Amino acid sequence: MGDHMGDFVEDCLHSSGLRVEQGSEFRCPVCEARLDVEGVQRWVRAAEKARDEVYSLIEGDGSRLVLEERQREVYRRRKVLYELRDIPRSVAARPEMILVSYDVGKNAYECRIFYEEPRPVWGLERIGVEAELHSILALRAHPDPNVRLASGKVEEFHAFRQHSDGREGYSPQRRVFYQNEI
Numbered sequence: 815m816g817d818h819m820g821d822f823v824e825d826c827l828h829s830s831g832l833r834v835e836q837g838s839e840f841r842c843p844v845c846e847a848r849l850d851v852e853g854v855q856r857w858v859r860a861a862e863k864a865r866d867e868v869y870s871l872i873e874g875d876g877s878r879l880v881l882e883e884r885q886r887e888v889y890r891r892r893k894v895l896y897e898l899r900d901i902p903r904s905v906a907a908r909p910e911m912i913l914v915s916y917d918v919g920k921n922a923y924e925c926r927i928f929y930e931e932p933r934p935v936w937g938l939e940r941i942g943v944e945a946e947l948h949s950i951l952a953l954r955a956h957p958d959p960n961v962r963l964a965s966g967k968v969e970e971f972h973a974f975r976q977h978s979d980g981r982e983g984y985s986p987q988r989r990v991f992y993q994n995e996i
């Protein structure tokens with residue numbers, strides 16, 4: 815069976831699933847591996863191959879259990895792949911809270927989107943954007959509707975900061991938007 819089986823057992827199984835990163839990359843939160851869509855497809859095929867290897871082994875209860883286990887792993891990986899592809903379904907979830915903070919050094923906003931569990935597979939958790947109106951407005955064209963939603967909150971906070979900056983020494987660094995404001 816050799817190296818392939820060894821890899822299958824030893825490598826990270828990405829058992830918490832994969833998260834969407836900016837660009838078209840996916841990241842495993844456990845091992846920090848980054849995969850593109852083809853990488854995810856290869857990951858599914860690796861599980862299929864590991865399952866097929868069991869077919870050629872001797873019969874018996876032991877190999878049947880291994881086969882079932884590997885088949886489950888194939889299903890699990892396929893599900894991850896389908897969920898990553900299925901944007902409209904997974905982004906239907908709305909954020910529970912959006913935190914916008916201003917980084918003076920970078921002159922940029924960091925926007926964190928918090929979801930109720932289970933968190934949508936496709937949902938971005940963290941967006942960085944320059945503290946300039948045109949950069950913020952560019953997020954309105956983002957494919958993820960929750961990023962578009964969050965961009966409106968960044969825009970709101972940006973306008974508020976511009977307006978209140980310097981007045982009575984008050985310059986807000988962060989703002990939390992709760993569900994009733996989103």
Ligand SMILES: [Zn+2]
Nearest residue numbers: 826828842845
């Ligand atoms: Zn991993």
